[in-house]
Amino acid sequence: xxxxxxxxxxxxxxxxxxxxxxxxxxxxxxxxxxxxxxxxxxxxxxxxxxxxxxxxxxxxxxxxxxxxxxxxxxxxxxxxxxxxxxxxxxxxxxxxxxxxxxxxxxxxxxxxxxxxxxxxxxxxxxxxxxxxxxxxxxxxxxxxxxxxxxxxxxxxxxxxxxxxxxxxxxxxxxxxxxxxxxxxxxxxxxxxxxxxxxxxxxxxxxxxxxxxxxxxxxxxxxxxxxxxxxxxxxxxxxxxxxxxxxxxxxxxxxxxxxxxxxxxxxxxxxxxxxxxxxxxxxxxxxxxxxxxxxxxxxxxxxxxxxxxxxxxxxxxxxxxxxxxxxxxxxxxxxxxxxxxxxxxxxxxxxxxxxxxxxxxxxxxxxxxxxxxxxxxxxx
Amino acid sequence: xxxxxxxxxxxxxxxxxxxxxxxxxxxxxxxxxxxxxxxxxxxxxxxxxxxxxxxxxxxxxxxxxxxxxxxxxxxxxxxxxxxxxxxxxxxxxxxxxxxxxxxxxxxxxxxxxxxxxxxxxxxxxxxxxxxxxxxxxxxxxxxxxxxxxxxxxxxxxxxxxxxxxxxxxxxxxxxxxxxxxxxxxxxxxxxxxxxxxxxxxxxxxxxxxxxxxxxxxxxxxxxxxxxxxxxxxxxxxxxxxxxxxxxxxxxxxxxxxxxxxxxxxxxxxxxxxxxxxxxxxxxxxxxxxxxxxxxxxxxxxxxxxxxxxxxxxxxxxxxxxxxxxxxxxxxxxxxxxxxxxxxxxx
Amino acid sequence: xxxxxxxxxxxxxxxxxxxxxxxxxxxxxxxxxxxxxxxxxxxxxxxxxxxxxxxxxxxxxxxxxxxxxxxxxxxxxxxxxxxxxxxxxxxxxxxxxxxxxxxxxxxxxxxxxxxxxxxxxxxxxxxxxxxxxxxxxxxxxxxxxxxxxxxxxxxxxxxxxxxxxxxxxxxxxxxxxxxxxxxxxxxxxx
Numbered sequence: 001x002x003x004x005x006x007x008x009x010x011x012x013x014x015x016x017x018x019x020x021x022x023x024x025x026x027x028x029x030x031x032x033x034x035x036x037x038x039x040x041x042x043x044x045x046x047x048x049x050x051x052x053x054x055x056x057x058x059x060x061x062x063x064x065x066x067x068x069x070x071x072x073x074x075x076x077x078x079x080x081x082x083x084x085x086x087x088x089x090x091x092x093x094x095x096x097x098x099x100x101x102x103x104x105x106x107x108x109x110x111x112x113x114x115x116x117x118x119x120x121x122x123x124x125x126x127x128x129x130x131x132x133x134x135x136x137x138x139x140x141x142x143x144x145x146x147x148x149x150x151x152x153x154x155x156x157x158x159x160x161x162x163x164x165x166x167x168x169x170x171x172x173x174x175x176x177x178x179x180x181x182x183x184x185x186x187x188x189x190x191x192x193x194x195x196x197x198x199x200x201x202x203x204x205x206x207x208x209x210x211x212x213x214x215x216x217x218x219x220x221x222x223x224x225x226x227x228x229x230x231x232x233x234x235x236x237x238x239x240x241x242x243x244x245x246x247x248x249x250x251x252x253x254x255x256x257x258x259x260x261x262x263x264x265x266x267x268x269x270x271x272x273x274x275x276x277x278x279x280x281x282x283x284x285x286x287x288x289x290x291x292x293x294x295x296x297x298x299x300x301x302x303x304x305x306x307x308x309x310x311x312x313x314x315x316x317x318x319x320x321x322x323x324x325x326x327x328x329x330x331x332x333x334x335x336x337x338x339x340x341x342x343x344x345x346x347x348x349x350x351x352x353x354x355x356x357x358x359x360x361x362x363x364x365x366x367x368x369x370x371x372x373x374x375x376x377x378x379x
Numbered sequence: 380x381x382x383x384x385x386x387x388x389x390x391x392x393x394x395x396x397x398x399x400x401x402x403x404x405x406x407x408x409x410x411x412x413x414x415x416x417x418x419x420x421x422x423x424x425x426x427x428x429x430x431x432x433x434x435x436x437x438x439x440x441x442x443x444x445x446x447x448x449x450x451x452x453x454x455x456x457x458x459x460x461x462x463x464x465x466x467x468x469x470x471x472x473x474x475x476x477x478x479x480x481x482x483x484x485x486x487x488x489x490x491x492x493x494x495x496x497x498x499x500x501x502x503x504x505x506x507x508x509x510x511x512x513x514x515x516x517x518x519x520x521x522x523x524x525x526x527x528x529x530x531x532x533x534x535x536x537x538x539x540x541x542x543x544x545x546x547x548x549x550x551x552x553x554x555x556x557x558x559x560x561x562x563x564x565x566x567x568x569x570x571x572x573x574x575x576x577x578x579x580x581x582x583x584x585x586x587x588x589x590x591x592x593x594x595x596x597x598x599x600x601x602x603x604x605x606x607x608x609x610x611x612x613x614x615x616x617x618x619x620x621x622x623x624x625x626x627x628x629x630x631x632x633x634x635x636x637x638x639x640x641x642x643x644x645x646x647x648x649x650x651x652x653x654x655x656x657x658x659x660x661x662x663x664x665x666x667x668x669x670x671x672x673x674x675x676x677x678x679x680x681x682x683x684x685x686x687x688x689x690x691x692x693x694x695x696x697x698x699x700x701x702x703x704x705x706x707x708x709x710x711x712x713x714x715x716x717x718x719x720x721x722x723x724x725x
Numbered sequence: 726x727x728x729x730x731x732x733x734x735x736x737x738x739x740x741x742x743x744x745x746x747x748x749x750x751x752x753x754x755x756x757x758x759x760x761x762x763x764x765x766x767x768x769x770x771x772x773x774x775x776x777x778x779x780x781x782x783x784x785x786x787x788x789x790x791x792x793x794x795x796x797x798x799x800x801x802x803x804x805x806x807x808x809x810x811x812x813x814x815x816x817x818x819x820x821x822x823x824x825x826x827x828x829x830x831x832x833x834x835x836x837x838x839x840x841x842x843x844x845x846x847x848x849x850x851x852x853x854x855x856x857x858x859x860x861x862x863x864x865x866x867x868x869x870x871x872x873x874x875x876x877x878x879x880x881x882x883x884x885x886x887x888x889x890x891x892x893x894x895x896x897x898x899x900x901x902x903x904x905x906x907x908x909x910x911x912x913x914x915x
Contacts, residue, residue, distance in 0.1 A: 315780075336789070
């Protein structure tokens with residue numbers, strides 16, 4: 001029953017060279033592996049092979065309680081743990097029919113948008129590094145460090161935040177958030193400006209990114225693209241606007257849309273999204289300040305979470321795209337089945353089409369621009 | 380006998396000197412990266428991290444030498460040697476100052492003033508590619524081979540515009556000797572411009588510096604060792620001092636290239652507008668000319684670092700395209716213009 | 726017209742809906758396994774439904790839900806061929822053990838629909854959606870990997886996350902979590 005049902009893809013050829021890129025390779029973002037067949041440096045065939053970071057997260061969830069699973073979600077997209085936490089919490093809250101207090105929602109929005117900025121900063125920085133431009137990476141990563149400082153000072157962890165609880169958040173924003181935020185904001189903008197100056201109109205950068213791994217909107221939808229990569233293809237789809245959650249309908253922000261769906265568009269979309277995120281945080285913090293200081297942070301949820309039997313799917317717009325959790329409960333204290341819908345999973349499977357006929361160097365650019373995070377890819 | 384002694388002293392001195400610059404360059408590169416990237420850079424070993432190269436050297440020397448089992452041993456060992464030897468010997472014809480008079484004897488500050496200086500540099504420079512291709516091939520690693528291939532194609536392609544740019548210089552000065560060219564750059568022409576190569580060959584200078592960056596495998600032409608694509612290119616499988624030789628050879632190449640740029644295009648040891656040699660004694664002029672030359676070289680060394688931390692990397696086919704479709708036609712055009720000009724004026 | 730009625734209107738007459746359930750606003754429609762491709766075509770191409778985006782495909786093992794609740798499950802014996810017989814079968818045929826759930830999304834109206842297919846243990850094959858949505862490529866491979874459900878018409882159905890000769894399907898409910906049980910599933914040959 002365990003035999004391989006399909007023929008093994010053949011990599012034997014007299015005319016082509018098979019190069020095994022990864023799982024241990026400087027630009028394989030963790031443990032990705034791609035088997036490429038190249039004609040000189042042109043890729044004839046590329047096949048991703050994933051699972052090197054598979055930790056059985058979905059299986060683990062079945063034997064943990066609902067709250068115990070929150071730290072596990074940190075380990076999915078480790079570049080931005082907070083949207084993972086919130087997405088999972090939202091799914092369980094939906095299953096229980098719990099309404100989260102507005103103040104908690106605002107705190108979630110602020111933290112998620114900070115995480116989005118941090119994620120995009122890493123993504124763009126790494127894209128630069130993979131294309132040989134080291135310096136923007138440091139400009140961006142220094143600012144990400146500042147964002148991590150805020151995370152750390154908010155809940156004690158930098159990378160794996162374990163943010164929030166089912167039913168709300170556990171702690172209020174500290175008093176001097178405004179101070180730190182006002183200090184951070186111009187620095188983030190400045191780093192972005194410097195990155196733009198170094199990259200956007202750089203002739204080499206344009207040559208390396210424009211038209212590389214372009215994808216049409218139709219193909220992207222067929223392949224299940226979401227998030228910045230789908231928007232780069234010209235589809236205006238953002239769950240924050242299309243299926244608002246966490247009071248996102250109260251904020252005014254633009255959704256940037258690209259045209260060609262190439263590496264350059266993905267880069268530009270992310271750059272603009274960071275700016276929009278800054279605006280959202282400003283608006284959210286303004287709303288937050290209008291709330292009474294003793295407003296509740298947690299909905300009334302029992303100590304032991306036992307949602308009624310049922311199954312729900314809840315998704316939010318994570319920095320990478322639609323991050324969804326399907327939670328099925330049988331009424332006990334452990335989830336019966338948790339399914340995670342990671343955004344980059346759908347995008348990475350399109351890799352063979354994205355890089356066919358491109359060169360090895362473009363393959364690297366393509367992977368970085370899709371922002372493949374092995375943690376959420378393999379789960 | 381004296382001549383022999385002087386020659387040996389000069390060889391040893393310049394060898395140590397170039398080595399020293401290369402060592403300091405490894406430090407400058409990393410501190411420069413820190414300066415450009417808002418971070419300290421290496422700052423633990425000694426004041427401002429100055430002993431970092433020393434620590435690196437000790438590390439490289441004391442590391443275990445590993446030869447991959449499947450490597451072709453002879454080629455594998457030969458690679459780094461073939462790469463670094465030409466790098467060390469190319470500086471022999473590059474001047475590092477005017478001349479110094481000691482005990483009534485005139486000593487030119489150049490290891491040897493060969494009358495085919497250029498050709499020597501081009502010939503020795505292209506030897507380096509053997510080290511790269513042999514190392515890449517001998518490692519029996521696909522990434523190494525890719526790196527070696529990229530390097531070969533790149534070096535062979537860019538030697539053409541490099542040679543053509545130099546040819547135009549020969550037209551202008553009528554000699555192959557670097558010392559003669561240096562001497563000819565004194566004074567001004569058209570009344571206000573220093574008599575430097577860059578003002579006589581502006582296009583040639585741009586072509587030369589682009590081709591030189593490509594020859595030195597520096598960003599934006601660092602494809603042979605593009606870390607994100609082919610791990611480390613031709614030296615993926617190398618460790619310990621063999622790797623050290625490759626890395627070191629590269630820095631020595633930078634010194635040579637900077638020296639050539641200064642000697643050909645930036646007036647060598649001459650200050651613009653002022654002829655210091657007329658005011659200073661023979662010994663002090665020797666030292667001052669050396670300092671001026673070295674200052675100019677340092678600027679170009681810094682430019683290598685500066686460019687490296689500013690630009691992204693080209694793609695393989697783009698490098699080839701730039702070389703064959705951009706630089707070579709331009710270089711031919713440059714030669715044509717230069718020849719026409721000389722024909723009409725002389 | 727709300728989604729449930731619309732789905733029933735278009736799928737109902739042809740007997741393509743077995744059951745419809747709703748949980749906290751999430752609508753799910755169970756459809757017969759043999760008709761899954763027709764259903765998907767209908768759902769995608771009918772303008773009133775227009776589910777043009779496949780969000781995700783995954784499997785669910787209902788072994789524990791189908792079981793009569795008397796005692797917690799014990800350690801499993803000998804691979805997973807054995808547990809089929811272990812299943813108590815006194816009260817008639819138990820419902821099929823596995824489900825494959827398709828999450829569909831209508832981009833124009835932002836409506837979501839779960840389409841469910843039940844897969845019995847004696848017929849572990851479902852039509853692949855690859856011809857309709859290429860997005861189902863890896864999810865289907867993962868279901869094959871994790872549950873052992875085959876997809877007919879999938880171009881490259883092999884294990885996705887586990888290595889090729891991994892002997893079990895780990896997301897099945899009878900796959901032991903730790904200790905010797907797991908060891909017994911893995912056969913190491915030196």
